[in-house]
Amino acid sequence: MKNNIKIERARHNLTQGDLAEKIGVSRQSINAIEKGKYVPSALLAIKIARLFKLPVEELFFLEDGE
Amino acid sequence: MKNNIKIERARHNLTQGDLAEKIGVSRQSINAIEKGKYVPSALLAIKIARLFKLPVEELFFLEDGE
DNA sequence: ACAAAAAGTAAATTATACTTTACATTTTGT
DNA sequence: ACAAAATGTAAAGTATAATTTACTTTTTGT
Numbered sequence: 001m002k003n004n005i006k007i008e009r010a011r012h013n014l015t016q017g018d019l020a021e022k023i024g025v026s027r028q029s030i031n032a033i034e035k036g037k038y039v040p041s042a043l044l045a046i047k048i049a050r051l052f053k054l055p056v057e058e059l060f061f062l063e064d065g066e
Numbered sequence: 067m068k069n070n071i072k073i074e075r076a077r078h079n080l081t082q083g084d085l086a087e088k089i090g091v092s093r094q095s096i097n098a099i100e101k102g103k104y105v106p107s108a109l110l111a112i113k114i115a116r117l118f119k120l121p122v123e124e125l126f127f128l129e130d131g132e
Numbered sequence: 133a134c135a136a137a138a139a140g141t142a143a144a145t146t147a148t149a150c151t152t153t154a155c156a157t158t159t160t161g162t
Numbered sequence: 163a164c165a166a167a168a169t170g171t172a173a174a175g176t177a178t179a180a181t182t183t184a185c186t187t188t189t190t191g192t
Contacts, residue, residue, distance in 0.1 A: 042111035
């Protein structure tokens with residue numbers, strides 16, 4: 001799963017730490033998700049998408065094999 | 067997290083087993099998610115929403131405290 | 133160039149998603 | 163009513179998401 005979190009953070013001028021705090025997770029979780037190290041829960045995905053006022057599908061996208 | 071999976075399954079005439087097979091998870095996982103026993107991964111959520119041609123946000127919704 | 137902030141990363145632990153097997157209950161079709 | 167299919171549920175195990183602590187590297191501002 002890829003995502004545009006980094007881009008949206010930039011648009012909103014948020015650091016990973018800021019985003020983590022707003023969403024209620026650790027900074028490392030944001031970093032790991034952002035870098036595609038693991039797939040977040042649907043809850044997290046929805047919260048982040050909502051914060052950026054984007055549909056989940058426009059923030060997270062499946063890759064070929066998924 | 068609540069969801070409308072049961073309703074959408076009905077609209078599409080799919081059993082939990084059918085859905086599980088199409089998505090690639092166990093029937094029990096579908097049952098548990100459908101009943102709100104746990105929050106699925108974003109991957110699963112997106113796959114299910116896509117199958118039903120619905121935005122994730124129209125299939126899964128956060129409740130008050132979430 | 134320098135200091136401070138932000139981002140990357142890693143190991144160890146905890147929480148939870150998901151599977152498998154197995155069985156009980158409910159629903160559906162005839 | 164009966165049988166078959168579908169759903170509900172539970173326990174034990176595996177996989178992986180998320181946390182914490184701690185340290186290194188990169189980026190940003192002055």
